[in-house]
Each structure stands twice: as C-alpha cells, then as structure tokens.
Amino acid sequence: MSRKLLLTHDNVPNLHTIDVYRSKGGYASVEKALKKMTPEEIVEEVKKSGLRGRGGAGFPTGMKWSFLAKPEGVPRYLVCNADESEPGTFKDRYLMERNPHLLIEGMITSSFALGANTSYIYIRGEYFYVSRILETAIAEAYAKGWLGKNILGTGYNLDLYVQVGAGAYICGEETALLESLEGKRGNPRIKPPFPAIAGLYGCPTVVNNVETIAAVVPIVNDGGDEYAKIGIGRSTGTKLISASGNINKPGVYEIEMGVPVEEFIFSDQYCGGIANGKRMKACVPGGSSVPILPDYLVCKTATGEDRLMTYESLSDGGFATGSMLGSGGFIVYDEHQCVVRNTWNFSRFYHHESCGQCSPCREGTGWMERVLHRLEKGMGNMNDIDLLVELAKKIEGNTICPLGDAAAWPVAAAIKHFRHEFEYHVLYPEKVKDSKHGHKEPIMPVKPAPVMA
Numbered sequence: 001m002s003r004k005l006l007l008t009h010d011n012v013p014n015l016h017t018i019d020v021y022r023s024k025g026g027y028a029s030v031e032k033a034l035k036k037m038t039p040e041e042i043v044e045e046v047k048k049s050g051l052r053g054r055g056g057a058g059f060p061t062g063m064k065w066s067f068l069a070k071p072e073g074v075p076r077y078l079v080c081n082a083d084e085s086e087p088g089t090f091k092d093r094y095l096m097e098r099n100p101h102l103l104i105e106g107m108i109t110s111s112f113a114l115g116a117n118t119s120y121i122y123i124r125g126e127y128f129y130v131s132r133i134l135e136t137a138i139a140e141a142y143a144k145g146w147l148g149k150n151i152l153g154t155g156y157n158l159d160l161y162v163q164v165g166a167g168a169y170i171c172g173e174e175t176a177l178l179e180s181l182e183g184k185r186g187n188p189r190i191k192p193p194f195p196a197i198a199g200l201y202g203c204p205t206v207v208n209n210v211e212t213i214a215a216v217v218p219i220v221n222d223g224g225d226e227y228a229k230i231g232i233g234r235s236t237g238t239k240l241i242s243a244s245g246n247i248n249k250p251g252v253y254e255i256e257m258g259v260p261v262e263e264f265i266f267s268d269q270y271c272g273g274i275a276n277g278k279r280m281k282a283c284v285p286g287g288s289s290v291p292i293l294p295d296y297l298v299c300k301t302a303t304g305e306d307r308l309m310t311y312e313s314l315s316d317g318g319f320a321t322g323s324m325l326g327s328g329g330f331i332v333y334d335e336h337q338c339v340v341r342n343t344w345n346f347s348r349f350y351h352h353e354s355c356g357q358c359s360p361c362r363e364g365t366g367w368m369e370r371v372l373h374r375l376e377k378g379m380g381n382m383n384d385i386d387l388l389v390e391l392a393k394k395i396e397g398n399t400i401c402p403l404g405d406a407a408a409w410p411v412a413a414a415i416k417h418f419r420h421e422f423e424y425h426v427l428y429p430e431k432v433k434d435s436k437h438g439h440k441e442p443i444m445p446v447k448p449a450p451v452m453a
C-alpha cells in the first residue's frame with residue numbers, strides 16, 4: 001500500500017471539525033514549531049525534505065522560502081494559492097473540503113517559519129462553498145487559540161483570511177493573484193522583482209499552493225529526512241493526483257512519487273484501467289497546459305524505460321517525447337476520443353482566460369481557437385495544421401506570464417503526435433461533424449518507425 005501523508009484520515013467522519021481533527025493528532029506541528037523550533041530550523045527541514053511546489057512548476061519550496069527578504073520593520077506575507085482553475089485539476093478542492101484544518105495547520109506552521117503575522121488563502125470564486133468550509137474551520141481555530149494573538153502563549157500572532165476570487169484562471173498566476181488580492185484587476189506583473197522581494201502591497205511575500213502548504217505539516221512532524229525517504233531522486237514525498245477521463249475509477253489519489261504510470265492507470269488501487277474495456281489512446285498527465293502523450297509514450301519513455309510518476313520521468317525526452325507532472329491533473333483518453341476536439345476545447349479555455357496584456361497571447365489564443373474550431377468541424381484545410389504550429393511557436397516564450405506557453409504547448413504536442421488525426425478531419429469532413437461524442441471508428445496514435453543508423 002502506498003504511504004499517505006495528506007489523506008491519511010480521509011475516511012474519518014467529520015474530519016473537517018476541529019475536535020475530530022485534533023483527535024487524529026491535528027495541530028501537533030504547530031505545537032512543535034512554535035514551542036520547540038526556530039523559524040530557521042523549520043526552513044531547514046523543508047529544504048531537507050526536498051519538497052517541490054505542487055502548484056505546477058515544481059520549484060523547491062525550501063529554496064523559495066530562503067529567498068524571502070527580511071527588511072526591518074516591513075511585514076511579510078504568506079499567501080496560499082487555492083485558485084485551482086487548471087482544467088483536469090481538482091486535488092486542492094478535495095483536500096480543503098475534507099480536511100480544511102490540515103491546510104490551516106500548514107498555514108500557521110509555515111507563517112511562523114516565514115515570520116508572517118497576516119496570511120491569506122486566495123480561493124477561486126467557483127469554490128465559494130469551500131470558502132465557507134474554510135471560514136468555519138478558521139473560526140474554530142481562533143476559538144481554540146490556534147490563531148489570533150499569542151498562540152499557545154508563545155507570543156506569536158497570526159491572522160488568517162480567506163479571499164474569494166472572481167472566477168479568473170489568470171488569478172492563479174502568483175503575481176496576478178497578488179494584484180487581485182490588492183483589489184485590482186488580476187493582470188500578471190513583470191518579474192523581477194519576484195514576490196519574495198516585492199509581493200503583496202510591495203512587501204516580501206511567499207505564494208504557495210494548497211498541497212505544498214499542507215505537506216509542511218508531516219515535514220515538521222516527522223522531519224525533512226523522513227519525507228525525503230519517500231519518492232525517487234529529486235521527486236520526494238507524496239503527490240495528490242486528480243485522475244479523470246475514460247478510466248474506471250476517477251478521483252483524487254495520494255501516490256508516493258515514483259509509482260509507475262502503468263500501475264497508476266491500470267491497477268485497482270488507483271484508476272482501475274480504461275473504462276468499457278477500450279484501449280488507451282492518450283494521456284495528459286499534469287493538467288490541460290502540459291503536452292499530451294500518445295499511448296506508446298504514456299507508460300514507457302522514448303528509450304523504453306518505465307515511465308514513473310515523478311517530475312523527471314514524466315518530462316523525460318523534453319517536449320519531443322515527454323510531458324510534465326504539472327499540477328497533477330491526470331486525464332486519460334480512450335480510443336474513440338477526438339484529439340482535435342479536445343485541443344480545440346483547451347484552446348477555447350485559454351483564449352477566454354487570457355488577460356489580454358500581451359498581444360501574442362491575446363490575439364494568438366483567439367486565432368488558434370478559431371483555426372482549431374474549423375478543423376474540428378471538418379471545415380479546415382491542410383495548411384491550417386501548419387498554421388497552428390506556427391502560431392504556437394509565436395506565442396511560446398513571448399508573454400509576461402506562462403499562460404501563453406500553457407496555451408501553446410497542448411496545441412504543438414497534439415499536432416506533433418496526432419497530425420494524422422488533424423488530417424483526418426480535413427480529408428473526411430462528413431465523418432467528424434459531431435466529434436463531441438468521439439469518433440465512430442477509433443483513431444489511434446501512429447508510432448513513428450525507428451530511425452535506422
């Protein structure tokens with residue numbers, strides 16, 4: 001059985017209440033941190049753990065924390081990114097709904113480590129009901145003395161607020177989030193300066209994902225070394241994966257880093273295989289913005305190694321033959337799903353969510369969406385396929401924030417691995433009129449022939 005650190009007590013009734021949470025050992029990390037450790041020691045444990053940001057980029061958390069500027073007399077902030085708007089990703093919601101106190105505990109311990117006395121949880125507008133769950137839990141924590149003034153008599157003060165966003169994906173980008181938190185339109189800022197130097201209200205700020213902050217609890221309780229024993233190489237600890245698509249058991253799973261992708265998809269412990277006895281066609285392993293993998297690259301890398309659920313293995317081969325772990329939004333497609341329609345669907349999302357500051361993203365995402373739409377409807381031509389490749393190239397790397405990349409990569413990867421399916425849409429328009437329900441006949445990836453020496 002895979003070890004669990006975040007979903008340990010997942011099935012305990014009323015875990016969302018402070019009494020039940022406490023009865024399972026909850027808030028122990030706060031006692032340990034505030035009474036027995038210095039902030040520097042906590043940062044050191046987080047560094048030792050090898051924890052990497054669970055919001056998508058995988059940046060080492062301890063290193064990020066150590067970048068935080070500490071000018072005299074200037075407040076510091078910890079902001080939890082609960083915007084979770086990446087299509088295919090729903091792990092943070094699951095955690096917050098079921099175990100809000102784990103996040104609150106992580107916020108207190110992490111805020112203490114960073115020297116923050118005011119912290120925020122910024123949650124997407126669509127999760128309004130989850131914000132209510134968090135607010136109730138925060139009120140309980142204040143009432144029991146885990147938040148507020150002089151926590152546990154240690155002299156440490158912390159106020160924790162929940163801020164609900166207004167339903168914009170771009171507000172998950174950390175600097176857009178900070179703009180929104182300040183009450184402005186959520187446009188990403190030009191970096192540098194990074195939030196660690198000039199973040200919320202121009203003050204030093206750390207922005208971390210929900211799961212990252214929750215992982216600080218077991219790291220402080222058991223020590224960074226124990227955490228680092230789980231996983232493989234630079235992918236340590238456990239990871240929440242939200243699995244969806246044509247699988248028998250969609251849901252949120254906590255895996256130990258390093259589980260083979262094949263085991264994750266096909267074993268009954270996790271996804272339970274492809275639904276309705278069909279074949280797997282493709283997989284998007286890390287949320288809508290990461291490159292799609294054709295069936296023959298999902299469980300094996302291009303060099304024939306087992307593909308593992310780690311940052312390194314999922315990106316093995318770069319974007320030519322790999323993808324990314326990203327935010328852990330794992331979407332599996334069966335043989336009848338239409339890659340062209342799926343790519344159009346993602347593209348429509350990025351066009352809608354582009355903040356419009358940078359022309360390549362504002363104009364390019366809309367252009368890609370329109371071209372994909374006509375291809376999907378069987379009204380495109382062969383030149384459209386190369387036009388999409390060109391558009392993706394023009395957007396990638398040419399925007400203030402990575403939303404442009406997020407819009408370009410899925411299109412580029414889909415054409416790279418499924419060009420024949422785009423061509424099918426041009427050649428057989430009468431067959432693709434309603435690809436919404438998938439293709440009538442399966443269209444599987446075509447594995448390129450090996451290059452002879």
Ligand SMILES: Cc1cc2nc3c(=O)[nH]c(=O)nc-3n(C[C@H](O)[C@H](O)[C@H](O)COP(=O)(O)O)c2cc1C
Pocket residue numbers: 052053054055056057058059061081082083084085086169170171172173174175207208209210212213401402403406
């Ligand atoms: C367009 C866009 C949307 C993002 N959405 C989220 C999000 O919903 N949640 C999240 O944690 N990070 C999101 N990120 C990444 C954040 O900018 C940031 O890297 C992350 O919150 C840092 O936390 P971590 O180090 O704990 O991963 C997004 C980035 C971009 C470019």
